[in-house]
Amino acid sequence: MTTAMTRLLGAFGLAPVSQVQQLNGDARRTEAKIAQLEQKLEEVRADASNWKRRYEDTIEAVAGWKQATHRAQAECELMKRDGDRIKGDLERVKADLQREQPRTAEERRRAESLKAELQGMRARVENAHRVTDSANEQLIAMEVKLDLIEAAIQVLDTRTREQAVSSAQ
Amino acid sequence: MTASDSLFLTIVITARHDNYGGDFRDRIAMPLRFNFERLSERGVPYELILVEWDPIPGRPLLCEMLSKELPDATERVLRPVVVAPQYQAAMTQNPRVPYLEYVAKNVGIRRAAAPFVLVTNADILLGREIVDAIADRRLQTGTMYRAPRCDIKLGVDQIGLQWSTLEDRTNQVRQPDLKPPLFSSAAGDFLLSDRDTLHRLRGFNEVYRAARAGVDTNFMVKVHSAGIPIVEIGGTVYHVDHVGSLRVSKSLHRDNRSDSPWGDLDWHSERVTYNNPDGWGLRDAPARQRPDGVVFLDFDWRAVPPLVELRRIVLPARVADRAIV
Numbered sequence: 404m405t406t407a408m409t410r411l412l413g414a415f416g417l418a419p420v421s422q423v424q425q426l427n428g429d430a431r432r433t434e435a436k437i438a439q440l441e442q443k444l445e446e447v448r449a450d451a452s453n454w455k456r457r458y459e460d461t462i463e464a465v466a467g468w469k470q471a472t473h474r475a476q477a478e479c480e481l482m483k484r485d486g487d488r489i490k491g492d493l494e495r496v497k498a499d500l501q502r503e504q505p506r507t508a509e510e511r512r513r514a515e516s517l518k519a520e521l522q523g524m525r526a527r528v529e530n531a532h533r534v535t536d537s538a539n540e541q542l543i544a545m546e547v548k549l550d551l552i553e554a555a556i557q558v559l560d561t562r563t564r565e566q567a568v569s570s571a572q
Numbered sequence: 573m574t575a576s577d578s579l580f581l582t583i584v585i586t587a588r589h590d591n592y593g594g595d596f597r598d599r600i601a602m603p604l605r606f607n608f609e610r611l612s613e614r615g616v617p618y619e620l621i622l623v624e625w626d627p628i629p630g631r632p633l634l635c636e637m638l639s640k641e642l643p644d645a646t647e648r649v650l651r652p653v654v655v656a657p658q659y660q661a662a663m664t665q666n667p668r669v670p671y672l673e674y675v676a677k678n679v680g681i682r683r684a685a686a687p688f689v690l691v692t693n694a695d696i697l698l699g700r701e702i703v704d705a706i707a708d709r710r711l712q713t714g715t716m717y718r719a720p721r722c723d724i725k726l727g728v729d730q731i732g733l734q735w736s737t738l739e740d741r742t743n744q745v746r747q748p749d750l751k752p753p754l755f756s757s758a759a760g761d762f763l764l765s766d767r768d769t770l771h772r773l774r775g776f777n778e779v780y781r782a783a784r785a786g787v788d789t790n791f792m793v794k795v796h797s798a799g800i801p802i803v804e805i806g807g808t809v810y811h812v813d814h815v816g817s818l819r820v821s822k823s824l825h826r827d828n829r830s831d832s833p834w835g836d837l838d839w840h841s842e843r844v845t846y847n848n849p850d851g852w853g854l855r856d857a858p859a860r861q862r863p864d865g866v867v868f869l870d871f872d873w874r875a876v877p878p879l880v881e882l883r884r885i886v887l888p889a890r891v892a893d894r895a896i897v
Contacts, residue, residue: 540887543843547780548882550839554665554782555880561667 581618584680587694589634601641608645614707625676626660658871665782674776674787682853691763701807717764717805718755720748726813738810760788774848779884783835790841797888845888
């Protein structure tokens with residue numbers, strides 16, 4: 404019945420109030436949904452823009468990293484070359500060392516021998532100092548004794564002369 | 573108990589009546605009185621041996637003059653020993669040195685009766701701390717005590733001289749200076765030790781008699797070489813400068829240092845030492861005593877040491893801390 408009524412009203416471009424009200428409700432909901440969707444769309448748009456910016460930043464960073472990687476690679480190459488050179492130098496030094504080792508041992512032996520010789524010389528110098536000091540002391544004692552002998556001769560001479568003079572008188 | 577048993581100190585000095593250094597009263601009587609009063613105040617039992625070496629003929633003896641000038645001191649402490657003048661003539665090795673001061677001092681050391689002996693000079697005044705050390709008997713045996721000498725300016729008024737005057741730095745012209753290891757500066761002015769130590773050392777050098785200067789230093793070399801500790805007693809002695817003293821007159825002999833009345837001023841007194849013969853200090857000189865107590869040592873060749881005895885000049889033993897200049 405209701406359906407028939409509805410069809411009849413529809414034939415005249417009319418609809419029952421309840422249907423109109425329902426449709427109005429549907430329209431409002433749809434509008435709200437549209438607004439919601441539009442807002443979501445805006446958000447998605449903002450997100451997209453954000454992501455785009457981040458993407459661009461990332462691209463930029465990747466480019467930077469790439470450049471840094473290139474530089475690092477170049478430096479690595481340089482270091483590798485340096486390393487090779489140093490390795491070569493080390494090899495040469497090692498070879499030199501091996502070549503010089505017998506001579507170093509010889510020099511060490513010579514140094515030890517010189518050291519022993521120096522110690523011997525030092526002992527001889529100290530001994531010479533002692534001997535010199537002792538000789539010096541003996542010389543001083545001799546000098547004092549000579550002074551005494553000279554003094555005694557003078558005294559005896561004076562006494563002899565006095566005696567000679569008095570016996571002559 | 574005899575008088576010598578109670579003695580604590582013998583002071584040995586030598587002098588004669590020759591006006592050496594100026595007026596006898598100022599130079600000898602005043603210091604003797606000063607020291608007598610200071611030691612007596614502190615009750616120190618001591619004797620003063622005055623050795624009159626080579627007294628000048630025709631002049632009164634110094635001890636006779638002192639007995640008039642200082643009767644109290646003379647009676648209580650003075651022991652004069654007069655040595656016959658022939659000993660100077662017989663023992664001299666240098667006629668330019670008219671007074672064998674250290675042989676004379678040996679005469680006194682040899683005859684000291686007290687357990688401790690102070691060898692000094694007639695014109696030395698004992699300082700306050702020295703009298704304290706002696707009076708308190710703070711002396712060890714086997715030790716040589718030294719005191720620095722402070723010179724008091726020439727011509728200072730000596731009447732009523734007191735310690736306060738001597739200690740006043742404005743009256744002093746030379747400050748004390750004793751340096752280890754020998755502490756030898758002006759040693760002849762103050763040497764204090766026990767009698768046994770001095771006898772073991774056999775006194776001052778009697779082998780080298782050609783000089784008077786440096787014999788005290790030479791004695792310090794012997795003391796050090798013998799390993800006897802040399803200690804500053806902790807006080808000063810004072811000496812009033814006089815014309816003719818070694819210090820004042822040294823400059824007169826600047827250009828002829830080997831020809832002074834003290835002998836060669838540069839002889840090697842710090843580099844050699846000596847061994848005196850057994851009869852050191854005129855042990856064998858015949859002694860006779862006058863009733864007034866004056867002892868005369870008469871001449872006898874047997875008391876005279878040989879003119880030369882070279883083997884008695886020896887080198888000092890090396891002592892680790894010794895640094896001879």
